[in-house]
Amino acid sequence: MPQQVRIGTRASTLALTQTGHVADALAAHGGLAIETVRVRTDGDRLTGSLASLGGAGVFVTALRDALLDGRCDVAVHSLKDLPTADAPGLVLAAVPPREDPRDALCARDGLTLADLPRGARVGTGSPRRAAQLLAARPDLDVVDIRGNVDTRLGRVAGSPTGPGDLDAVVLARAGLARIGRLEAVTELFGPDVMLPAPGQGALAVETRAAGLTTDLAGPLHAALAALDDRPTRLAVLAERALLARLEAGCAAPVGTLATLDADGTLTLDAVVVRTDGTASLRRRARTALPGTAAQDVVAARALGTDLADALLADGAADLADLGASR
């Protein structure tokens, strides 16, 4: 008899697809029978703008409660939706290999950012994306939008499935890839134009720190360890350490991306942008990872906190409302 594992997820297409990948990977490891438990979060229920929803954790709190109550054993989140504060009683058990973390423009008629007409209406609910869009194209009319990925794509002119009242929207490439809508992408933004949110493109697999029955803990923990990807974990650790040191919320106009080279160098890029795009601070730092698991974690975190300190010394806190929507 395989061990039963209940895996908690939001019910959006994106969340169900992400959870499906994790469930398949855990099941492939053997000895586990996976059951999916759908959980409705405030982020799914409430319809206000993302910036007005009350910040950290709107998509994850209900899932974490389900873990702590024992309604599920494992929860899958988009890593960028996880607040940087530790959750008592829970552990980040696996960070699977990251998808391409870039943001994508999905515009009408195949247009790129440079091709969009003056004053074009571009939808995003993210102050980070809005600020970087305006830094590149101050003439754009950035429109605050919400909804799942399909709903947002439906707002692009010419879409068969929505009002089509916008010239373009900006979305994470990873989410579009996971739901099979990459054909909507008209441009991928390089790091010089738009740095992604910390953790974008990565998943987080959480479990209870204690409380799994001992027979479940063995096979489940082995399967989770096999799913964990060291380069992704170290990169998102550095990005999240930066965000935490800036005391920045998920709605702050902060972009950051870490990459691990084959030679063991971790490079972290970060930008803090004034919300209207009229000023920004950008920095890069690198560190040679020592090479053992515990030392690497310390080094990755230090890279993030040191880069944040440098940005704060440059005046990041005066430039942008870092505490937005915490």
Ligand SMILES: NCc1[nH]cc(CCC(=O)O)c1CC(=O)O
């Ligand atoms: N809260 C929205 C959210 N959370 C994760 C993703 C995309 C997938 C990812 O970044 O891993 C999205 C949609 C988007 O930003 O376009």
